[in-house]
Each structure stands twice: as structure tokens, then as C-alpha cells.
Amino acid sequence: MEKRFEDQVAFVTGAGSGIGRMTALLLAREGARVGCSDINEKGLAETVTSIEKEGGHALSIPCDVSDSASATAAVLRCAEELGGLQVLCNVAGVLRFQHTEETSDADWDQVLGVNLNGTFYTSRAALPHLLLNRRSAIVNVASLAGLIGQAYTAAYCVSKAGVVSLTKVMAVEYVKRGLRVNCVCPGGVATPLIANFDPPKGADLELMSRLSLVTKMTRPEEVADAIAYLASAAARSVNGVSLPLDFGVHAA
Ligand SMILES: NC(=O)c1ccc[n+]([C@@H]2O[C@H](COP(=O)([O-])OP(=O)(O)OC[C@H]3O[C@@H](n4cnc5c(N)ncnc54)[C@H](O)[C@@H]3O)[C@@H](O)[C@H]2O)c1
Numbered sequence: 001m002e003k004r005f006e007d008q009v010a011f012v013t014g015a016g017s018g019i020g021r022m023t024a025l026l027l028a029r030e031g032a033r034v035g036c037s038d039i040n041e042k043g044l045a046e047t048v049t050s051i052e053k054e055g056g057h058a059l060s061i062p063c064d065v066s067d068s069a070s071a072t073a074a075v076l077r078c079a080e081e082l083g084g085l086q087v088l089c090n091v092a093g094v095l096r097f098q099h100t101e102e103t104s105d106a107d108w109d110q111v112l113g114v115n116l117n118g119t120f121y122t123s124r125a126a127l128p129h130l131l132l133n134r135r136s137a138i139v140n141v142a143s144l145a146g147l148i149g150q151a152y153t154a155a156y157c158v159s160k161a162g163v164v165s166l167t168k169v170m171a172v173e174y175v176k177r178g179l180r181v182n183c184v185c186p187g188g189v190a191t192p193l194i195a196n197f198d199p200p201k202g203a204d205l206e207l208m209s210r211l212s213l214v215t216k217m218t219r220p221e222e223v224a225d226a227i228a229y230l231a232s233a234a235a236r237s238v239n240g241v242s243l244p245l246d247f248g249v250h251a252a
Contacts, residue, residue: 016043018191035078065118187246
């Protein structure tokens with residue numbers, strides 16, 4: 001098997017489930033020593049055990065990405081204990097379906113806090129380590145929801161649009177220092193996040209009809225494949241892109 005990440009260290013948030021777990025497993029299979037991070041310690045332990053069973057190298061680093069100090073300490077621990085940092089994958093995320101007028105301050109803050117602030121906190125903490133390398137990469141997980149106006153998910157859409165923007169800003173700002181920053185924008189992925197697809201009471205499903213174009217679910221393994229590609233040397237000229245993984249819905 002090709003080992004695209006031999007001798008590299010990767011830090012993956014949201015590694016306790018779904019896309020983050022598959023990303024951590026894939027990067028470890030391909031040679032990376034992986035700092036696996038999540039707020040869910042049980043899920044995290046399962047991921048680390050799976051990696052170790054396959055002979056890979058993983059370190060469990062529980063953290064809450066929405067907490068600046070926790071996210072910063074987690075990245076530092078990864079770089080110190082695994083010996084540097086070449087790849088950062090910001091995968092952790094939460095989703096809520098709500099009418100915009102019923103979205104409380106706490107709901108808004110939670111979704112923005114995990115999805116957008118979390119991506120910023122870990123990226124800011126990782127930058128000094130990533131920039132020590134000749135080449136390094138950040139891959140963020142945004143969403144199709146960050147590219148369109150999806151009803152009943154205002155906080156989620158805004159958080160993911162923010163991730164798309166942060167991706168572009170960092171891509172431009174650090175291009176001369178060997179860092180590439182890209183994001184993936186999946187449509188629907190078969191993970192616990194949308195297992196409970198639950199529009200709020202009184203929702204007009206016609207307003208969500210564009211999503212009916214998402215006729216197939218993407219598998220978390222397929223998102224991990226795209227993340228690994230963007231983090232790999234094969235994507236050396238790819239920087240600042242937001243890659244839809246949505247069977248063409250955004251194009252329609
Ligand atoms: N599933 C989809 O359809 C879909 C579509 C587009 C984008 N995404 C994005 O993909 C990413 C991964 O989601 P998934 O589908 O694998 O869902 P998931 O629920 O399986 O995984 C999300 C992980 O993030 C972790 N997490 C939540 N809050 C956290 C916090 N404060 N600190 C650290 N970790 C935290 C959870 O514990 C969980 O393990 C998310 O950013 C999500 O928005 C998912």
C-alpha cells in the first residue's frame with residue numbers, strides 16, 4: 001500500500017466518530033503518526049484501538065475544540081509527543097435543525113463555537129508547528145451547507161461558510177511558507193451527525209428541496225479519501241479550494 005504520510009505527524013479533530021475516525025485510520029494506514037482528538041473519550045478510545053490493531057501509531061488527545069485553552073493544549077501535546085506536525089485535519093462538528101427565530105444564544109454559540117471557533121483555535125495553535133516544515137497542509141471539513149442557504153440550519157450554514165472563508169484566508173496568507181489550506185464540502189454523509197435528520201416542527205420541506213438532489217449518501221471513507229488527497233503531495237498545487245463532495249448538487 002502507498003504510504004503518502006510516512007514520517008509525518010497528523011492531528012485530527014472529531015476522530016471519535018464518522019469522518020474524523022475514517023480520516024485518522026486512513027492517515028495512520030499510510031504511515032502517519034496520528035494525534036486523535038475528540039470530546040467523546042469513548043469514541044476516541046475505539047479509534048485509537050482500531051489504529052493500533054492495524055499496526056498504526058495513534059495518540060489519544062481528548063479535547064473540546066470550542067475551548068481555546070483545551071484546543072491549544074491538545075495541538076501542543078500532539079506536536080510534542082509525536083515529534084512535530086505536518087498535517088492538521090479539522091473535522092469536529094455539530095449540527096442543529098431549528099427555525100432561525102427559535103435559535104437561542106446558547107444554540108448559536110455552541111454551533112459557531114465548535115465548527116468555526118474550533119477550526120480557528122486548532123489552526124492558530126498548529127500554525128507555528130506546521131510552518132517549521134518545508135511543506136505542510138491543513139484540511140478543514142466545511143459542508144455543502146457552507147456554500148448554500150439551507151433552511152433551518154442558520155448557525156450551521158454560517159459556521160461552515162466561515163470555515164470556507166478561513167480556509168481561503170489562510171491559504172493566501174501562508175502560501176509562501178509551504179502551507180496549503182483546503183476544505184471539503186460534503187453533501188450528505190452516512191454518519192451519526194445526520195442519522196437524526198430532524199427538521200423542526202412546522203418546517204416547510206419544500207424549502208429544503210434542493211437537498212433532495214442529494215440522491216446518494218457519501219460514505220465517511222470517501223470523505224477521508226478526499227481529505228487525504230488534499231493533505232498529500234499529489235495536491236501540491238491545490239490551495240484554497242472548497243471541494244464539494246455532493247454528486248453535483250452545488251453545481252445544479
Ligand atoms: N454527516 C454529514 O452529512 C456531513 C455533511 C457535511 C459536513 N459534515 C461535517 O463533517 C464533520 C464530521 O462530522 P460527522 O458526519 O463525521 O459526524 P459525527 O457526529 O460522526 O462526528 C463528529 C465528531 O465531532 C466531535 N465533536 C463534537 N463536538 C466537539 C467538541 N466540542 N470538541 C471536540 N470534538 C467534538 C463528536 O464527538 C464526534 O465524534 C463535521 O464538521 C460535520 O459538520 C458532515
